[in-house]
Amino acid sequence: MTDNIETxxxxxxxxxxxxxxVFELGLLDIKCHVVDILPKVGGQCAExxxxxxxxxxxxxPMVTGQGLVDNLMxxxxxxxxxxxxxxxxxxxxxxxxxxxPRFRVKTSENxxxxxxxxxxxxxxxxxxxxxxxxxxNIEAYEGTGVFYAVRHMQMFRDKKVLIVGGGxxxxxxxxxxxxxxxxxxxxxxxDAFRAAPHTVExxxxxxxxxxxxxxxxxxxxxxxxxxxxxxAVIRKDDGSTFEVDCDVMLPFFxxxxxxxxxxxxxxNLHENLIxxxxxxxxxxxxxxxxxxxxxxxxxxxxxxxxGFHEGALAAQKVHRYVYPEKKLLFQYxxxxxxxxxxxxxxx
Amino acid sequence: MGVIHxxxxxxxxxxxxxxEGWRVMEIIRDWxxxxxxxxxxxxxxxxxxxxxxxxxxxxxYPATEEEEDQLDTVVTQPNSRLSCQILxxxxxxxxxxxxxxxxx
Numbered sequence: 185m186t187d188n189i190e191t192x193x194x195x196x197x198x199x200x201x202x203x204x205x206v207f208e209l210g211l212l213d214i215k216c217h218v219v220d221i222l223p224k225v226g227g228q229c230a231e232x233x234x235x236x237x238x239x240x241x242x243x244x245p246m247v248t249g250q251g252l253v254d255n256l257m258x259x260x261x262x263x264x265x266x267x268x269x270x271x272x273x274x275x276x277x278x279x280x281x282x283x284x285p286r287f288r289v290k291t292s293e294n295x296x297x298x299x300x301x302x303x304x305x306x307x308x309x310x311x312x313x314x315x316x317x318x319x320x321n322i323e324a325y326e327g328t329g330v331f332y333a334v335r336h337m338q339m340f341r342d343k344k345v346l347i348v349g350g351g352x353x354x355x356x357x358x359x360x361x362x363x364x365x366x367x368x369x370x371x372x373x374x375d376a377f378r379a380a381p382h383t384v385e386x387x388x389x390x391x392x393x394x395x396x397x398x399x400x401x402x403x404x405x406x407x408x409x410x411x412x413x414x415x416a417v418i419r420k421d422d423g424s425t426f427e428v429d430c431d432v433m434l435p436f437f438x439x440x441x442x443x444x445x446x447x448x449x450x451x452n453l454h455e456n457l458i459x460x461x462x463x464x465x466x467x468x469x470x471x472x473x474x475x476x477x478x479x480x481x482x483x484x485x486x487x488x489x490x491g492f493h494e495g496a497l498a499a500q501k502v503h504r505y506v507y508p509e510k511k512l513l514f515q516y517x518x519x520x521x522x523x524x525x526x527x528x529x530x531x
Numbered sequence: 532m533g534v535i536h537x538x539x540x541x542x543x544x545x546x547x548x549x550x551e552g553w554r555v556m557e558i559i560r561d562w563x564x565x566x567x568x569x570x571x572x573x574x575x576x577x578x579x580x581x582x583x584x585x586x587x588x589x590x591x592y593p594a595t596e597e598e599e600d601q602l603d604t605v606v607t608q609p610n611s612r613l614s615c616q617i618l619x620x621x622x623x624x625x626x627x628x629x630x631x632x633x634x635x
Contacts, residue, residue, distance in 0.1 A: 232575040309569055316634030317606045323635065350603045373607050378600045402606050421609045438604040440578065440634075441569055486571070 188297050191217050192506045194289050195265075195304045196273050196446075199227020201476030201491030202306035203256040208499040210263030211515075211523055214506050217298060218265050219291055221272040221311040226253035228308055229488075231439065242489060252488075262528045268296055272311050276303060276449040278469065285471025285505055302502045305458065305467075305474040306491070309441035317348070317435050319403055321410060329406075329413025330433050334361070342366045344429055346416055348403060349436035355379035357434060359386045362396050369397040369428050371418060399428065406433070446478075454480055464501035465494045471505055473498040533624030537581075539564055540630050549619045555581070555628065556615035566630060572615040577601040579614040584627035591617055605631065 193209055195202045198220035209216050224230055229238075229249035237246045247255070271291040280286030280301075289298040314332035316322065322330055334340070334357055345365040347358050350372040356379070362368045370387065377384045390396045401418040404425060408414030415429045443456050452459050452468045457480035460466060465473050475498055476491035484490070503512050517523045524530040537559055538544045547562045549555075556579040559566045567578035574597050583591065588610055594602065598616045605611070614628065 228570070232570050233573050236573055236575070315604060318632035318634045319606070373603060374599070376599070378603065402608075437634075438577075440576065 188299070189217060189266075190299045191215050192300060193217075193302045193304060193502060194219060194273070194287075194298045194300045195306055196220075197227060197306035197308060197476070197478075198222070198225040198267060198269070199306060199308050199476065200229055200252055200256055200488050201308075201495055202227070202304070203253070203260055204492045205304055205306060205475060205495035205499065206260040206263055206265045207256075208496045209502060210260065210265075211517070211526060212499055212503045212506075212512070213526070214499065214502055216263075216265055216304075217268060217300075219268045219271050219273050219296075221270065221313075223270050225257065225267060225269070226250065228441075229253050231312060238488070240487065240489065262526060271295055272444065274445050276472070278450075278471075280471070282470040284508070285469075287471065301471065301505045303472045304495075304498060304502070305446065305472065305478055306476045306495070307446065308477045310443040310446065310456070310478070311441065312439040313442050313444070314435075315437040315440040317403065317437055320405055322406065324410030325406060325408075325413045325433075328411035329408065329431065330435070332435060334434065337361065337364065340365055340432060343431040345369070346371060346428055346430035346433045347436065348372070348433065349438075350374070350377045350379070351436060351438065352379045352383070353436040354434075355383040355387055357436070358396070359383055359390070362390055366431075367397070367429075369399060369430065371399050371401060371403065371416075371428070373400065373402055375400055397428075399426075401426075403433070403435075460494075463497065465498040466501060473502070533619075533621055535559075535619065535623070535626040535628065537562075537564055538627075538629040540632060549623070549626075551620060553619050554615050555617040555619055555623075555626070556613070558619060559614060559630075564630070566614065567633070568615060574598055574601055574613060574616055577605045577613060578633070580605045580607075580631040580633075581612055581614045581628040582608055582610045582631055583612050583617075584629075585610060587623070587626055587628075590622060590626075 192214045193216040195218045198218050230253050234250035275290045277288040340361050341364045344367045346369045348371045358370045391398045401420040403416045404419040405417045415427050419425050458474035460474050460479045462481050475494035477486045533549050534546050535549045549558050556568050569578045570576040
């Protein structure tokens with residue numbers, strides 16, 4: 185089903201900088217929708233280091249990644265942004281003019297189409313995607329013998345399945361697929377697992393009862409004439425190798441960030457970063473802005489606080505695109521009744 | 532002052548001036564070699580994975596459990612380390628590492 189949504193601004197990325205942009209735009213009466221590929225908001229803060237302390241957010245001597253995200257969500261609540269999680273922006277098409285930009289923005293598999301006046305890219309290091317292990321020719325088996333996620337369990341019924349990894353995904357799918365697989369093998373680099381203890385116990389009991397195999401080592405190469413996978417050569421720590429027969433391999437090596445489709449939107453790029461000016465944080469395409477870790481300019485520091493500043497300045501220019509007839513009055517939240525009304529705190 | 536030797540993914544060896552108190556990841560990144568260091572040294576992403584020459588392994592602090600957890604997310608060898616977890620000191624003058632391959 186295709187949704188068509190008309191809005192002022194689409195923000196790509198629900199990390200701290202994208203979230204704070206909602207606030208700055210909201211103060212200027214600009215409505216936005218936020219798209220993120222992850223199933224939750226917070227970006228790297230929530231995905232990579234939710235428990236890690238951050239010490240350089242102004243006004244917070246210490247805040248955790250998740251704590252910062254929770255506070256930002258509370259701060260932007262008055263503006264009721266709409267989030268589109270588990271979605272990736274695939275294409276951006278300019279349908280306006282440089283003076284009055286308009287864009288048609290489509291997310292993965294055309295799930296959602298937005299028509300907007302400005303686009304703010306706050307995508308950090310890019311979109312989170314499964315980490316692909318550096319194994320020769322692995323791409324040739326992707327989609328037939330190699331999968332980085334399980335969409336339909338039944339695809340693996342009566343298959344010889346090789347799962348690689350030692351985290352929650354690897355262990356969860358090991359115990360879930362073991363009953364339907366012809367034979368299940370779990371491969372990990374060491375005999376320690378950072379997954380829920382009861383899942384690890386379950387896996388160990390399946391190994392003890394002979395209902396699945398556990399091997400320690402790394403995949404050195406794949407066997408079978410691509411795209412048909414027949415097995416994997418496993419290298420142990422002592423350098424010796426052995427083979428495991430498999431029809432499918434599921435590597436669960438966590439997530440990494442890739443620039444992805446952003447590279448195809450006609451934006452200038454410099455080493456996978458988007459050059460912007462430091463007045464408006466606008467890209468070479470009028471109406472498309474880039475803020476936070478994904479942009480670059482002379483003196484750029486990849487700090488969350490820089491991204492907050494960038495969002496505030498970008499919002500000023502966005503206002504001119506969204507309300508070309510209106511003069512923008514600069515106001516403070518401490519003193520402006522109109523801003524306080526927007527925040528729902530007016531006396 | 533001292534140096535580290537870094538072999539890149541094309542097999543070329545670079546000798547980089549090292550700075551005491553910097554992490555090896557930071558030295559490699561500062562010299563412009565292709566190391567991602569996505570999480571900025573928080574031991575959360577394993578994109579600074581290197582292979583350390585055997586003779587240097589005993590001279591390093593062993594990997595913490597946190598580092599081992601991250602090494603679970605890459606294809607390791609017994610000499611795998613995360614370069615963000617190696618703090619350079621003059622005792623590591625001449626340290627020899629190789630950038631690990633990355634997936635596409």
